[in-house]
Amino acid sequence: MQDLFMLTDSVVTSALIWAVLIMTVMYLGRDQARQSITTLARMLHNALRVAAFGLRRAEQHLESRNREVLLAAGREAKERMVSREFERISATVDRDLGRYPEIQRNLTETIQRIDEDHQGTAEVPPQVPGWSRAVKAVADAADKSDPSVRDVLEAIHESMERAQARALTAYREASRQRHRLLSRMMPRWRNIQGTLKRMEASVASILERSRSIDRHMDEYREILAGTDRAVQTLSTSALVQFGVSALVIAVAIGGAIINFSLIARPMAEMVGGTSYIGAFQTADIAALVIILVEISMGLFLMESLRITRLFPVIAALPDRTRVYMVAFTLTVLTTLASVEAGLAYMREILLQDELATASLLRGEAGATMTSEALWITTAAQMGMGFILPFALTFVAIPLETFVQTLRHVLGMLAILALRLTALALRIIGNLVRQSGVLLQHLYDVFIFAPLWVAGRLAAGAERRAERAAEREGRARQIDAQLQREAESRREGSDPTMGGRFDGYGEATV
Amino acid sequence: MRALTILLLSLILAGCGEPRPSRAVGVYMLLDTSGTYTEEIDKARQIINFTLTRLEPGDSFAVARIDTASFSEKDIVAKATFDGRPSTANTQKRRFQTEVNAFVGEVQPSAYTDISGGLLQALEFLNEKDPGRRTILIFSDLKEDLDEGYVRDFPLTFTDVDVVALNVTKLRSDNVDPREYLGRLAAWQQRVEQSGGRWRVINDLDRLEKLFQS
Numbered sequence A: 001m002q003d004l005f006m007l008t009d010s011v012v013t014s015a016l017i018w019a020v021l022i023m024t025v026m027y028l029g030r031d032q033a034r035q036s037i038t039t040l041a042r043m044l045h046n047a048l049r050v051a052a053f054g055l056r057r058a059e060q061h062l063e064s065r066n067r068e069v070l071l072a073a074g075r076e077a078k079e080r081m082v083s084r085e086f087e088r089i090s091a092t093v094d095r096d097l098g099r100y101p102e103i104q105r106n107l108t109e110t111i112q113r114i115d116e117d118h119q120g121t122a123e124v125p126p127q128v129p130g131w132s133r134a135v136k137a138v139a140d141a142a143d144k145s146d147p148s149v150r151d152v153l154e155a156i157h158e159s160m161e162r163a164q165a166r167a168l169t170a171y172r173e174a175s176r177q178r179h180r181l182l183s184r185m186m187p188r189w190r191n192i193q194g195t196l197k198r199m200e201a202s203v204a205s206i207l208e209r210s211r212s213i214d215r216h217m218d219e220y221r222e223i224l225a226g227t228d229r230a231v232q233t234l235s236t237s238a239l240v241q242f243g244v245s246a247l248v249i250a251v252a253i254g255g256a257i258i259n260f261s262l263i264a265r266p267m268a269e270m271v272g273g274t275s276y277i278g279a280f281q282t283a284d285i286a287a288l289v290i291i292l293v294e295i296s297m298g299l300f301l302m303e304s305l306r307i308t309r310l311f312p313v314i315a316a317l318p319d320r321t322r323v324y325m326v327a328f329t330l331t332v333l334t335t336l337a338s339v340e341a342g343l344a345y346m347r348e349i350l351l352q353d354e355l356a357t358a359s360l361l362r363g364e365a366g367a368t369m370t371s372e373a374l375w376i377t378t379a380a381q382m383g384m385g386f387i388l389p390f391a392l393t394f395v396a397i398p399l400e401t402f403v404q405t406l407r408h409v410l411g412m413l414a415i416l417a418l419r420l421t422a423l424a425l426r427i428i429g430n431l432v433r434q435s436g437v438l439l440q441h442l443y444d445v446f447i448f449a450p451l452w453v454a455g456r457l458a459a460g461a462e463r464r465a466e467r468a469a470e471r472e473g474r475a476r477q478i479d480a481q482l483q484r485e486a487e488s489r490r491e492g493s494d495p496t497m498g499g500r501f502d503g504y505g506e507a508t509v
Numbered sequence B: 001m002r003a004l005t006i007l008l009l010s011l012i013l014a015g016c017g018e019p020r021p022s023r024a025v026g027v028y029m030l031l032d033t034s035g036t037y038t039e040e041i042d043k044a045r046q047i048i049n050f051t052l053t054r055l056e057p058g059d060s061f062a063v064a065r066i067d068t069a070s071f072s073e074k075d076i077v078a079k080a081t082f083d084g085r086p087s088t089a090n091t092q093k094r095r096f097q098t099e100v101n102a103f104v105g106e107v108q109p110s111a112y113t114d115i116s117g118g119l120l121q122a123l124e125f126l127n128e129k130d131p132g133r134r135t136i137l138i139f140s141d142l143k144e145d146l147d148e149g150y151v152r153d154f155p156l157t158f159t160d161v162d163v164v165a166l167n168v169t170k171l172r173s174d175n176v177d178p179r180e181y182l183g184r185l186a187a188w189q190q191r192v193e194q195s196g197g198r199w200r201v202i203n204d205l206d207r208l209e210k211l212f213q214s
Helices: A011-028 A030-095 A097-121 A132-141 A147-225 A228-271 A282-304 A319-361 A374-393 A396-446 A448-493 B002-017 B035-054 B086-106 B115-129 B172-176 B178-194 B205-210
Strands: B025-032 B060-066 B076-081 B133-139 B161-166 B198-202
Touching: A011 A030, A011 A396, A011 A448, A030 A097, A030 A147, A030 A228, A030 A396, A097 A147, A147 A228, A228 A282, A228 A319, A228 A374, A228 A396, A228 B086, A282 A319, A282 A374, A282 A396, A319 A374, A319 B035, A319 B086, A396 A448, B025 B035, B025 B115, B035 B060, B035 B086, B035 B133, B035 B205, B060 B086, B060 B115, B076 B086, B076 B115, B115 B133, B115 B161, B161 B178, B172 B178, B178 B198, B198 B205
Parallel strands: B025 B060, B025 B133, B133 B161, B161 B198
Antiparallel strands: B060 B076
16 A cells, blocks of 8 residues: 555655645546535535425424314313313302292291381380370369369379379380390391301302303313413413422322332232242232232222223213222222231331341340330331322322323423424534535645646636737727728718818728 | 234243243352361351341252261251241241251361362252352361372362352461462362352451352
8 A cells, every 4th residue: 555655765756746646636527526515515405404394394293283282181171170160150059049049038037027026116105195284274273272173183183193104104014015026136137147148158159150260261262262372371381280290290109119118028928039020029029019009999099089080981981880980999999008008017027027037147136126116117117008008099180180291291392302303404404515615615725736727827818818809909999990081081082072081091000 | 913923922932931040049158177177166157147147038058067078968067948938038047047056066076178078069959959149158278188088089060159268267387388378279269260160268257248249
């Protein structure tokens, strides 16, 4: 290889010769090379542009699909909310306003009684008898010194006093009666007030629900119209729900791991600690299966209670069947929770046994832990073993939200990836195109010497051509001038024209 | 579609048929009871107890003495393959320790040291149990001293066996010429490694956690 390169004994000379040869070859193939570079750069640029365009189309399609999915999910959620609000209104109406005729009758009767009592309190005591003025006139006119008159007057006076005493007694009795009636009106007033308050609360509740329904309906209309605002709101809501549900699921996974550690060790006592399925201990797999069965039962329970809607088949079951399912899943869950509590107890026993054996082997036979408070940890483990399966049941709720929002989040991530890829392809395409131009310039830089010589030669030829053109132009001008002069001479020699020949002959150039 | 189904079934069946290596551990410990080395037997008990704490259900463990003729089942002091249930395994460990304690209490020094015979017995035991990981612990000064007429210059196969020499004490003659001690270790190492085994020496018994580190 080195011999091939060495055209002469001198490295520099050989290099120069090679350089000249290469430059000559490159100069000769310059046009073709430039065309090739341009074509390649354009081809790559176009291919990348087409790819970017395709990705952009895919992104738009995915965005549109994602939007549809989001709107559909939002529509379904709103329908569920509105339906729930109507159910609540219906319950309120059934509970409170359903008894409206009875309440109205009670109110009418109570008001009627109050009215009667009120009328009863309006009665006045009897008037003083009308003859008292006549007696007064007799008393004024009669001679009071007359004993018979005085007796009569005294008798009248006594009668008057008795009548007054009776009237006063009657008046007091009437007042007592009025007070009794008035005091009987108080509980009736309170009864009316309580009834009206209850009615007011019911009506206020219905009004509140109706306002809530109005709000939901407004949002529902926006979702149906597919406005950008609705999509933006739903998207933000989906992202928040996704984050929260992921967090709750992470917490639930932590609970499941604790649950697993509670039952994995004692499970070896049941299925043996030496058998394996694949790379995992059978005891571990059995413990995991128990936890997964518990979670599945929890899902079915939530579905049967219509709290979640992951399985439309369960939601569509008749109510009686769903009740059976609730009973069945609850029974299985309780049984598994009891099994777990037993395993947790067994775990504590095994732990103590292992600790005792380890102490014995270390020569610390008396150091076995025999704390009186040991029952606390045992009870705590059993409690956790019993409660955790029920707690894991509720993971169905965040799981449903997670599954529903996962599609939107994945869609958003895919859109972002497509957008970034398309952008990268466009940038690379432009870079390729500019690189083609740069490569052409670099090509010219490498063959600058022949280009410079060719440029000089071309400039010389151009100058010569310009000079030749200039001379030719000047000759044409002189020819034209001579021709004009010859014509004017011809016109001057014509006697009919009256001109004058100036005597100049033909000009020579 | 049919081809895909057949391929999947073949893969599943092939996966089922593939023999899986056992995860159990097999440990065979040889105790040198010759001459003054009997005085070290209490240290051996510590190692046995440590080993018992490290073994899991399904593992096998045997302790045998090295005496004049060690290639014999009669030299096995205690042996057990621990049950799959942890509680039963714990009971077995306690019983094992009791047997070892009884042996330590009544051990008598032997006249000769047949290490090769003990190793052959260990290999037979481990081959019979066929655990996934095999370890032979030699609690000895590694000075072999055969009685007249005993032939032990046969090849031993230590393929995939960890041989760990523990508490290899220096003899008086080693102190005079340490090359004797080093040569003895090198000879055993060569014998083990040439027949496919792995050789280690642990003299610091405070660092026993290295015993089952691969």
